[in-house]
Amino acid sequence: MALIGSTTALAHDPGLSSAKIALSGDRVSVVLTFNARDIANVAGVPPVTGRAGDANPAPPFRDLLSRAVLVEFDGNPVAPSRSSAITDANTNVEFQFTFSRPETAHNPVFHSLLLKDLPFGHREVFSVSDEHGREISRELLSAQNDTAHFALQASAERRPGANGFLDFLRVGIGHILTGYDHLLFLFGLLVMCRSFRTAALFITCFTIAHSLTLALSTFGLVNLPSRFVEAAIAASILYVGLENLFRRDQPIRGRALLTFAFGLVHGLGFASVLREMGIANSGAAAIIPLVGFNSGVELGQLSVAAIILPAAWTLRRNSSLLRVGLPACSVGVALAGGYWLLERTLF
Numbered sequence: 001m002a003l004i005g006s007t008t009a010l011a012h013d014p015g016l017s018s019a020k021i022a023l024s025g026d027r028v029s030v031v032l033t034f035n036a037r038d039i040a041n042v043a044g045v046p047p048v049t050g051r052a053g054d055a056n057p058a059p060p061f062r063d064l065l066s067r068a069v070l071v072e073f074d075g076n077p078v079a080p081s082r083s084s085a086i087t088d089a090n091t092n093v094e095f096q097f098t099f100s101r102p103e104t105a106h107n108p109v110f111h112s113l114l115l116k117d118l119p120f121g122h123r124e125v126f127s128v129s130d131e132h133g134r135e136i137s138r139e140l141l142s143a144q145n146d147t148a149h150f151a152l153q154a155s156a157e158r159r160p161g162a163n164g165f166l167d168f169l170r171v172g173i174g175h176i177l178t179g180y181d182h183l184l185f186l187f188g189l190l191v192m193c194r195s196f197r198t199a200a201l202f203i204t205c206f207t208i209a210h211s212l213t214l215a216l217s218t219f220g221l222v223n224l225p226s227r228f229v230e231a232a233i234a235a236s237i238l239y240v241g242l243e244n245l246f247r248r249d250q251p252i253r254g255r256a257l258l259t260f261a262f263g264l265v266h267g268l269g270f271a272s273v274l275r276e277m278g279i280a281n282s283g284a285a286a287i288i289p290l291v292g293f294n295s296g297v298e299l300g301q302l303s304v305a306a307i308i309l310p311a312a313w314t315l316r317r318n319s320s321l322l323r324v325g326l327p328a329c330s331v332g333v334a335l336a337g338g339y340w341l342l343e344r345t346l347f
Contacts, residue, residue, distance in 0.1 A: 016035070016122070016123055016124070016125070016171070016273060017032065017033060017034045017035065017038065017118070017122070017123075017124045017125075018031075018032070018033045018124060018125045018126075018127070019031070019032050019033075019069075019110070019112055019124055019125070019126045019127070019141070020033075020127050020128075020129070021110065021126075021127070021128045021129070021150065022128075022129050022131075022133075023128065023129065023130050023131055023152060024131045025131065026100060026101045026103070027098060027099070027100060027101065028071065028098070028099040028100075028101055028108070029096070029097070029098050029099075030069055030071065030080075030095075030096070030097040030098075030099065030110070031094055031095070031096050031097075032068055032069065032094065032095040032096075032112070032114075033092050033093070033094050034092060034093045034094075034095075034114075035092060036087070036092055036093055038118055038119070038122070039061070039064070039093045039114075040093075041118075041119075042064065042114060042117045042118065043061055043063070043064055045061075061085045061093055062085050064085070064095070064114065065083045065084075065085055065095055065097075067113055067114070068095050068097075068112075068113055068114050069095070069097060069110065069111065069112060069113060070110075070111040070113060071097075071099050071108065071109070071110055071111075072108065072109040072111075073101060073102055073105035073106065073107065073108050073109075074105055074106060074107050075107075075109075076105075078099050078100070078101075078102070079099075080097040080098060080099050081098050081099065081100050082096075082097065082098040083095070083096065083097045083098075084096045101152070106152070107149070108149070108150055108152060109147060109148070109149050109150075110126065110147065110148045110149075110150060111146060111147050112124055112126070112141050112146045112147075112148075113146070115141060115142060115143045115146045116143045116146065118143070120143075121142075121174060122142065122143065123140050123141070123142055123167075123171060124140070124141040124142070124146075125138065125139075125140060125141075126138065126139050126140070126141050126148045128150045128151075136150075136151065137150055137151065139167075140167045140168075140171070165288055165291065165292040166292070167292070168288070168289045168290075168291075168292030168293045168296065169292045169293070169295055169296040169299070170296060171273070171292075171293055171296060172292065172293040172294060172295060172296020172297040172298075172299070172300065173296040173297070173299055173300045174296075174300075175270070175273055175293075175296070175297065175300075176296070176297045176300030176301055176304070177300050177303075177304070179269075181233050181234065181237060181269075181340060182233070182266055182269070182270075183304060184237050184333055184336055184337070185233070185236055185237050185240060185262065185266065186206070186301060186304060186305070186308070187304075187308055187329075187333065188237065188240035188241055188244060188329075188330075188333040189202045189206070189240060189255070189259060190202065190203075190305060190308045190309055190312060191244070191308065191312045191326065191329050191330075192244055192255075192312075192326075193309065193312065194316070196309070199305065199309055201256050202255065202256060202259050203301065203302075203305060205256050205257075205259040205260040205263060206259050206260070206262075206263040206266070206301075207263070207298060207301070208260065208263070209259075209260045209261070209262075209263025209264045209266075209267060210263045210264070210266045210267030210270060210297075211267065211294055212264065212267060213263075213264045213265075213267030213268050213271065214267040214268075214270045214271050214274075214290070214293075214294055215290060215294075217267070217268055217271030217274075217275075218271055218274050218275075218286050218290050219286065222268070224268055226272055227344065229265060229268045229269050229272065230269065230340075230344045231341060231344040231345050232265045233265055233266055233269050233340075234337050234338075234340035234341035234343075234344055235337070235341050236262040236265060236266070236337070237333060237334075237336060237337030237340065238334055238337030238338045238341055239262075239337070240262075240333060240337070241330050241331070241332070241333030241334030241335070241336075241337055242330075242334050243255075244326070244329070244330035244333065244334075245327060245330035245331060245334060248326065248327070270293075270294075270297060273293070274286070274289065274290065274293060
């Protein structure tokens, strides 16, 4: 149980934030959005210290405003004319700034100063929109690359996101490899597979299903509360663990269909990553990030399956290990799923 508790905080942690710049005349608006848990660790406070929409969250969050961003024009730092910290409807923390652009200033530069204080591997999606709300640039920042140069108007030569496929591919791989709830669900499915054909069927059903809801959610056609989605993911893990335990080594009928149904739920969980990155509901600009991220998730899944399946088949060749190993694995999956379900619904 201690192991379960230690991984709960990492069970669905995207390690992502967003920095959105909106241009309007001589004003430059900046909105930084952080996962409440991530920014709370930086501030040294509990994850949720304010109510959704509260314009006056705990003082430690306001204290971070002065060291969150730096905007320069022609190499000269500009102080914000307004700054605030609020929590949004999903209890993410938003830092909002307004900067005035000097009349003769050009060559703006954005520095995201908190990235160095966030966990290793954290990424921040930086985007710029013109006064009509059209995205004119997008890139991924990190602790090693926390600075972005941007234009004050759209360029005909600029294609937002055109070079971001590999960046989002890496994000997708990293997300699935650190998404312990998704990995445990996949483990619960594959550990019962007796053949490559069965494993391929389950992986295909899961892939099609989560790709479908990931796309629908990214384009704003499906949107469920994250609390419900996270609880449903935990419930899927609990169910698979219990079914494995009670069916033992008997073939489980209808599991492909069940895998597809649960895959739809997991896809909504994947979509939360793109929403936190500010990519959801961004129209055609979301296509490259979506395809890159989903491809990364698939590569990550296949790499995990390549490890799980040989181990499971080795287990099956030893009858003594099979009698003990499969029930033990099933109990572990069910316990983790049950713990996460309680944590995401009652606690």
